[in-house]
Each structure stands twice: as structure tokens, then as C-alpha cells.
Amino acid sequence: MAEKRVFEKGKMVPVPSQAIIPERDSDKSPILECSHLGIDFGGLRAVDDFNLTLGRTEIAGLIGPNGAGKTTVFNLLTKVYQPTRGTILLDGYDTAGKTPAQINRMGIARTFQNIRLFSALSVEDNVKIGLHNQEPYSMFTGILRLPKYWRQEKAAHERAMELLSIFDMQDLAAHEAGSLPYGAQRRLEIVRALATNPSLLLLDEPAAGMNPSETAELMENIVKIRDTFQIAVMLIEHDMNLVMGICEGICVLNFGQVIAKGTAEEIQSNPTVIEAYLGKKK
């Protein structure tokens, strides 16, 4: 898939400056391009002039102090909020006016800061719900249990088990999702997001509430997911070990504005970032 990007007339906006695309993606078209993205809540500019370009197999980090607007950016990308300004291009297609469900079908899957599982259902059913648009059959096929029902259900079961095996969770398949330990719930949310066959995975604080050894395992797994599925991953995280350890590009937000973009080393030595986190030097 090394074809050059075809720019559609009128849809395309200039590629934002300071694009952070790893070397291996540089000859491919970007998966995500946000330009001048912004949203106002009443008089508050929650996010303003957000520009970002993401490579096809990049792991990117979105960091910033509390209340900087990181989750709002995720909500804009998945159309939980409709942006007030700016455009989002996913794989070159404009996402204006799409619903969250359509965005998912276009290729963005996400997890949530406060876990949102289908807690009364089993772990396997949670993943199968993620496979909703991957193994489709009609309502009448389901009621009459036609051969297609059995075929698709079998395929869904096998795929669900395969996806659960990423985190070694096959044994938990029959358990109630809401009764799992916190870390396992976070992992299940990632598996459910992966089940929708995304090309961009958004993780909102995946390591929250995990102990250091779980976090280390999660870091390995995020890289493994990127390598296996060949997808882009963007994550919000406060655990700097995780962000600096696996993110190839990092974008720092403060008060809804991008204050820095670059590699881990560049961010760590950037005076504006240090000021945002630690305050001004006297």
C-alpha cells in the first residue's frame, strides 16, 4: 500500500506544519489529518486550531496537563462532539457530518477514560458486539437460524477468541464483563475496539489504574498490536514512562492549544512543555 496520496479537489487542505510521521510511513499517505480543528462550549474555546497528521503505522501520544482538552480531541475525532471549526480527513475522506457509528465503520475505534463496557454481558459477547459489522447477517437469518447464522456465529466466536488471546483472556470468555478486575476491563475494551477492524485506534488513558508490571505488559502489547494489525495508535496517557517509551510522535496540548510536537527527546527538552507542566522559572 505504498501508493501516493491522490488529493481530491476542494476536500484537501494544506498539510499542517510540524507533521510527525515516522520514516517508514513517509512514502504513504497519512491515515489522519486534522487541520484547524476547534470546538467551543458556550464561550469557552475547549480546543482551538488543532493540527495533526498521523502516519499509517505510527504510535502517537497526546499529552498535556489536566483539562487541556485531550479527551475533547478524541471526542471530536469520533464525532461524539461535532467540531465548530476545521476538518478531519480519515484516509483522505472528509468526516464532516458523520455519526459516531459511521466514524467507526470508516475506521476509527476507541476506548474510554471511564471504562464503558457492556457490563451485564459476557466477555465474549462484548467482543462479538465489537464484531457487529464484521460478521453481519440479517435479523431474519438470526430468528430463523438459517445456515448463514451458524456460519457467521462460528466465525465470530473464533475471531473473538483469537482477539482475546492477544491479552491471554480466552479463559475469561464466559465471565460477566462487569465483574472483571479493573486492568482486565481496560484490556477488554481494547480488544472490543480492535474487533471493529479499525485503521486508527484511539486509547484514552489505557494504563490508568494499572500497576507498573501491568503497564510494562501493556506497552509491549500496544506495540504488538501495531505490528500485527499494521494500524496507527494514538493514546492519551499521564504515565510518562509509557508515553516516552513507545510513542514515536508526541503532541502536547495546553488550554486547548497545541504547544509542542515532536519526538520524545524533543518534547522532554522543550521549554514550553516544561513550563506547562511545572510552571514558569522565576
Added chain:
Amino acid sequence: MKKLKTTTKIDFATYAGVTLAFLLVYALQQGGSLTNAMKSWLVPICSFIVMAVSLNLVVGISGELSLGHAGFMSVGAFSGIVTAMSLTNAIPSGPVRLLLAILVGAVFAAVTGVIVGVPVLRLRGDYLAIVTLAFGQIIKDLINCLIVGYDSHGLHIIFNLDGLRSVSDLHMEETGVAIIKGAQGAVGVPKLSSFFAGYLLVMVALVIVLNLVRSRTGRAIMAIRDNRIAAESVGINVTKYRLIAFVTSAALAGAAGALFGLNYGGLLSSRFDFNTSILVLVYVVLGGLGNIWGSVIAATVLYILPEALRGFQDYRMLLYAVVLILVMLATNNEQLKALLGRLIPKRKGAKSNG
């Protein structure tokens, strides 16, 4: 951690239980050991089981509180009665007419379900409950204005909105038959329903609801119930699946209504008022939200209970209420659950897998 039970076994136990109960009662009926009063309960029990099972799809599986379920039942009942009576000459066979009436009742109720569902499902929670309540009343009042007759030219229908018109305004031939006489309801209805037909309808409703719940569609509906935002984030069209649950439920209620309507010589639209909706809701809540076999048992027991208490005359509804409260208390009692867990070791919740 809690391990969930396999659902296939529960489904087959439900089918087997209903079939066994039917065979037992059928044998008793043939053996002549049922009183006439008991025989008259059989068809209504079947239609209220279907009502409870279908309402459980909306309230338990889809998680929306609907208070207008009797409205769909009345649409099914009156469209079924009109179908059965107007086809008297064309199709002499009773069971075939009953089948057609049930199908027509289901279709009409489904169409009403779409008309009601599209605006109503924009709402959530209490607001949805209030609006479905209003729609139930509207449907009842509209049918109250309906005057329908049948002669060799076909169906004659007028809306008696000003309350001044009567059957003579239909301008039918002399051989014409009045089917629905406005506020006097349906008259001269043939008794086509039988216990066996009721049993078949219950089985069909169970197969539809249980298979739906265990399919991709059902999982999507339950996903929306558990977490709407997460369901959207995995690409589920929320409006579509809420509507599927609502309309399927309405169609089954219509079928139940047709079965119910064709069991009596006459039928008033006021039979399907708010109280009937609440009655069915009580069956669903007591049987357990989302628990289909629970609805079957609750509908059966709670239909028989007030009938069996007729001997107590004035105290009948008082006793009914007391029994309801006791059952609610007992089923929510942790000690009682623990006791049951010890008696039946494999019961859910008896052993923790954590």
C-alpha cells in the same frame, strides 16, 4: 468474578416447560377435570404470556420503559376481528381464518409500532414512558370512534369523531354485517381461538424473542441498553436497533391481541386501557427484566391468581396486592436466595468463581 450460564440450556428448558405444561393441561381438559371457568382462562393466559414475553423485549432486553403495550394489543385485536369476520364467506375454515387474523393483527400492530416508534424513540427514560402511555390512550380512543361493516361490496369504514354517526351511516346492503360499532365495540365475533392455537402462538413468540436475543441483532440491542455511547463507538446504529426491538414487540402484541379478540363474542376497546398495560408490565417486572421464562411463569400465575381469588369477593384485589408484595420481598431476599443456593447447588450465584 462471575461466570455466566450457557443460554442454550435455558432456552430449551423454556420450550420443554411450556410444552409439558400445555400437554398436562390439555390432558386435564380432555379428561373433563377442568371447570368451565378454568377452561375460559386458557386462551387469555396464552395471549397474556405472549404480551409479557413481547413487552420483556422492550423493557428487559432493550431497556426502555413502555406503558402503551395494550394499545398494540388492541390494534391487533380489532384488525384481527375485522379480518376474521370479513373473510367468513371467502374462507370457511376457522383455523385458517384465525391464522390470517393473527398475521394481519401482527402486521397492523407492527405498522402502528413504526408510526409510534419513530417519534417516541427520540426520547429516553421517563419521557419515553410518558409518551408511550399517551400513545396507548390515543390508539384506544381512535378505535373507540371506529365503525366498520362488511357487505358484498367489501369493507365500509367511517370515523365517528363527532359521536353522531351509527352503523346506518355505513350505507351497507341489507345482508351487510356490522363488525365494530364504535363505542359498543366489536359484536358477533366468532370464537375461533383455541387453547392449541394459543400454545402454538406462545411457542412462536418464544422462538422469535429467544432467537432474536441470542443473535447479532439481540446483542446490539443489549449493547445499547448497557451503554449507548460505547455501542455507537463500535459502529452500531442505535436508532435502527431500538426501533427493531420496539416494532418486533408491537407485532407480537398484535398477534396476542388477535388471539385474545377472537376468544370472545364481543370486545370493547376500553378492555385495552392503561390498566392492561400496567398489568403486563407487572408480569414482566415480577418475572424478571430480561428473563423470558420468568415472564411466562409470572403471566400464568398472576392471571390465575385474581381469578382464583374470586371467592373472596371484595377482598380479592387486596389479597392480590398482598401476594404481589410478598413475592417481591421474597425474591429480593438474600437469605432466601442463599437457602435456595444450598438446596440447588448448581444454581446461579451459589458458588463464586472469583
